[in-house]
Amino acid sequence: MPGIVIVEDDIYLREELIHTLKKAGYDAAALTTFDRAEEQIVSLRPELVLLDVNLPGKSGYELCRRLKMKSAFPILILTARDTLSDELTALGLGADDFLTKPCHPDRLAARAGRLLQTYNRQFRALLRVGALSLDTDTYKLVSEDGFLILAETEGKIMRLLMEQYPHIVDKGELFAAVWGTEEFVDENILQVNMSRLRKSLAEIGLKEIVRNIRGKGYVLEVDGL
Amino acid sequence: MPGIVIVEDDIYLREELIHTLKKAGYDAAALTTFDRAEEQIVSLRPELVLLDVNLPGKSGYELCRRLKMKSAFPILILTARDTLSDELTALGLGADDFLTKPCHPDRLAARAGRLLQTYNRQFRALLRVGALSLDTDTYKLVSEDGFLILAETEGKIMRLLMEQYPHIVDKGELFAAVWGTEEFVDENILQVNMSRLRKSLAEIGLKEIVRNIRGKGYVLEVDGL
DNA sequence: ACGGTTCCTTACAAAAGCTGTAAGTGGTTT
DNA sequence: AAACCACTTACAGCTTTTGTAAGGAACCGT
Numbered sequence: 001m002p003g004i005v006i007v008e009d010d011i012y013l014r015e016e017l018i019h020t021l022k023k024a025g026y027d028a029a030a031l032t033t034f035d036r037a038e039e040q041i042v043s044l045r046p047e048l049v050l051l052d053v054n055l056p057g058k059s060g061y062e063l064c065r066r067l068k069m070k071s072a073f074p075i076l077i078l079t080a081r082d083t084l085s086d087e088l089t090a091l092g093l094g095a096d097d098f099l100t101k102p103c104h105p106d107r108l109a110a111r112a113g114r115l116l117q118t119y120n121r122q123f124r125a126l127l128r129v130g131a132l133s134l135d136t137d138t139y140k141l142v143s144e145d146g147f148l149i150l151a152e153t154e155g156k157i158m159r160l161l162m163e164q165y166p167h168i169v170d171k172g173e174l175f176a177a178v179w180g181t182e183e184f185v186d187e188n189i190l191q192v193n194m195s196r197l198r199k200s201l202a203e204i205g206l207k208e209i210v211r212n213i214r215g216k217g218y219v220l221e222v223d224g225l
Numbered sequence: 226m227p228g229i230v231i232v233e234d235d236i237y238l239r240e241e242l243i244h245t246l247k248k249a250g251y252d253a254a255a256l257t258t259f260d261r262a263e264e265q266i267v268s269l270r271p272e273l274v275l276l277d278v279n280l281p282g283k284s285g286y287e288l289c290r291r292l293k294m295k296s297a298f299p300i301l302i303l304t305a306r307d308t309l310s311d312e313l314t315a316l317g318l319g320a321d322d323f324l325t326k327p328c329h330p331d332r333l334a335a336r337a338g339r340l341l342q343t344y345n346r347q348f349r350a351l352l353r354v355g356a357l358s359l360d361t362d363t364y365k366l367v368s369e370d371g372f373l374i375l376a377e378t379e380g381k382i383m384r385l386l387m388e389q390y391p392h393i394v395d396k397g398e399l400f401a402a403v404w405g406t407e408e409f410v411d412e413n414i415l416q417v418n419m420s421r422l423r424k425s426l427a428e429i430g431l432k433e434i435v436r437n438i439r440g441k442g443y444v445l446e447v448d449g450l
Numbered sequence: 451a452c453g454g455t456t457c458c459t460t461a462c463a464a465a466a467g468c469t470g471t472a473a474g475t476g477g478t479t480t
Numbered sequence: 481a482a483a484c485c486a487c488t489t490a491c492a493g494c495t496t497t498t499g500t501a502a503g504g505a506a507c508c509g510t
Contacts, residue, residue, distance in 0.1 A: 125372075126347075133347065138363035138374060142347065149363055151497055187456080189499060195459060214456065214507070376468055412485080414470060420488060421469095437486065439478075 003027030004112060005046035007037060007063075008078065009055055013101070017050060017108070024109035026116070038066055045073075047124075048116050052078040052101075061093055068094035070165060072126040072133075074115040078103075129162045130222040132206075146204035153178060154197040161210065161220040170217040194218065228252030229337060230271035232262060232288075233303065234280055238326070242275065242333070249334035251341070263291055270298075272349075273341050277303040277326075286318055293319035295390065297351040297358075299340040303328075354387045355447040357431075371429035378403060379422040386435065386445040395442040419443065 004026050008014045014030045021028040031040055034055055041049060049067065053060030064075055077098035097111055125137045131144045139155025141148045150158060156178045160169050174190060198210055211221050229251050233239045239255045246253040256265055259280055266274060274292065278285030289300055302323035322336055350362045356369045364380025366373045375383060381403045385394050399415060423435055436446050 135360075135363070135365070137372060138360065138365045140360070140363045140365075147350075147362060153498070186499085188501080191457060192459080192499075194457090198458095212457065378469070411470085413472085416486060417470075417488080419486090423487095439485070 003046065004029070004048045004050060004116075005041055005044050006030035006050045007034070007041070007055070007060070008050070008052040009034065010052075013052075020105040020108055021112060023105075024113070026109075026112060037063055041067060042071060047073055047119055048112060049073060049075045050078060050112070051075055051095075054080055061089060064095055065093045068128075070129060072119075072123045072128050074119050074123070076111060076115060127159060127162050129165045129220065132162065132222065134158055134162055141201075141204075143204050143206060148200055148204050150197070150200055153193050154200055157193060157197055161218060165220045165222070168213050168217050168219045172217075174217065228271065229254070229273045229275060229341075230266055230269050231255035231275045232259070232266070232280070232285070233275070233277040234259065235277075238277075245330040245333055246337060248330075249338070251334075251337060262288055266292060267296060272298060272344055273337060274298060274300045275303060275337070276300055276320075279305055286314060289320055290318045293353075295354060297344075297348045297353050299344050299348070301336060301340060352384060352387050354390045354445065357387065357447065359383055359387055366426075366429075368429050368431060373425055373429050375422070375425055378418050379425055382418060382422055386443060390445045390447070393438050393442050393444045397442075399442065 004021055006014060006017050006021075006028060008017060008030060018028045018030055028050075029044075031037060033040075037055075051060055051064055053064070055063070060077075064077065067073075067075060074096040075094070077095045078101050079098060080101055096115055099108060099111060125135050127134045127136055133142045134140070134155070136155075136159055139150040139152065139158070141150055141155075141158065157174060160174060160177050164173075171187070171190060178193075179189075194210065194212075201207070201209060209221050211219050213219060229246055231239060231242050231246075231253060233242060233255060243253045243255055253275075254269075256262060258265075262280075276285055276289055278289070280288070285302075289302065292298075292300060299321040300319070302320045303326055304323060305326055321340055324333060324336060350360050352359045352361055358367050359365070359380070361380075361384055364375040364377065364383070366375055366380075366383065382399060385399060385402050389398075396412070396415060403418075404414075419435065419437075423432075426432070426434060434446050436444050438444060
């Protein structure tokens with residue numbers, strides 16, 4: 001767990017940011033390559049991402065949007081341009097805060113500290129996909145128009161579906177994650193719980209978001225990608 | 226439910242803010258007097274508070290701090306002075322964002338929209354006292370070092386204790402809120418559940434935070450005020 | 451179109467968790 | 481010392497959740 005993950009291409013600024021944050025008592029590390037940045041970041045399971053949007057190659061905005069899609073950790077945007085439109089774009093993409101560089105070390109530490117505090121208090125257990133969020137401790141599922149508390153088995157299934165989104169979840173994976181690593185001889189129990197999950201989801205208007213892939217497994221289908 | 230509650234003493238700016246926010250599709254209303262502002266705001270149960278820190282009389286910072294103590298709604302600070310120290314003070318007080326006036330209507334609407342979205346998605350059911358937070362849907366209690374999912378009865382009691390903090394909760398109130406408006410003939414059931422709640426709280430290191438007031442009721446005691 | 455396979459749904463009973471009752475102990479007040 | 485109030489533990493009924501069983505529907509190849 002690296003705590004804060006920094007995504008910044010300027011080597012000098014990168015080191016300066018690490019230094020500032022470590023001095024403030026946080027555990028910070030930076031990405032050194034930017035291909036497959038999304039996968040790198042997600043696999044590090046950070047508590048906060050510090051993202052420079054002016055990366056070489058493709059836009060940092062797109063990366064921000066994609067990260068926010070499936071993850072709950074906060075993102076603090078770094079930008080060189082102090083313009084209104086930039087700020088609006090950043091907030092519109094789901095960024096939690098933004099700073100213009102160069103920035104005062106105290107300011108950076110204060111912003112980072114605030115985001116970390118909020119995250120660690122409430123979002124650690126939160127899994128997000130599009131407009132849905134699932135608390136993996138209580139299995140409380142919140143959508144745009146309502147919420148629902150799932151039973152444990154249904155919750156575990158929903159968790160897998162959201163974690164793997166937008167990929168298909170193999171039936172074997174489901175058996176492994178929900179019932180332990182047993183062989184999945186009894187297909188029925190999975191079907192029964194899928195049925196229950198779908199019925200639960202329908203209660204808050206989420207119809208047809210769990211699709212079966214014949215012979216393979218199940219996928220989550222959310223229109224807002 | 227007024228949605229956004231505005232706390233601003235300048236009448237013209239106040240009207241302008243209301244107009245801007247209503248135009249952006251939000252339901253906004255402003256306080257007209259500022260004595261007992263804290264009680265006024267809490268009783269309105271807003272989804273967002275827009276707070277000018279340069280109020281007549283006592284400081285808006287203190288009001289912000291007090292509101293954040295017991296409430297979950299987000300606070301957006303308005304300030305005339307665009308200085309670093311002000312910003313740091315605001316964030317240190319638990320404000321969720323801040324703006325310097327005069328501000329661009331689009332910018333205001335964007336910030337307000339972001340805070341409202343977050344709040345409505347996750348914080349609506351959240352009750353906070355000091356370092357504790359309770360999800361009133363799932364009765365998940367989060368403290369600095371751990372969490373706990375309370376059973377329904379224990380959760381209802383905890384909710385009352387947190388809502389009334391730092392005041393004593395009368396035994397009668399507890400009976401009314403937890404078991405309906407019955408007479409509280411059977412003191413024992415309350416004691417049993419208090420005992421259970423205390424045992425649960427001890428699991429995450431929260432010992433001796435529920436104190437009995439002989440003959441009256443119970444109070445929550447959190448050291449961090 | 452037919453048969454086999456895969457998936458869906460409903461009903462039922464065992465298991466687990468939650469809740470109130472009962473009863474006994476310990477501490478406080480007068 | 482007696483009365484009162486608070487705390488704790490054990491137990492049994494109730495509710496919720498879970499897996500089993502079985503019948504029906506949809507899909508796919510021949």
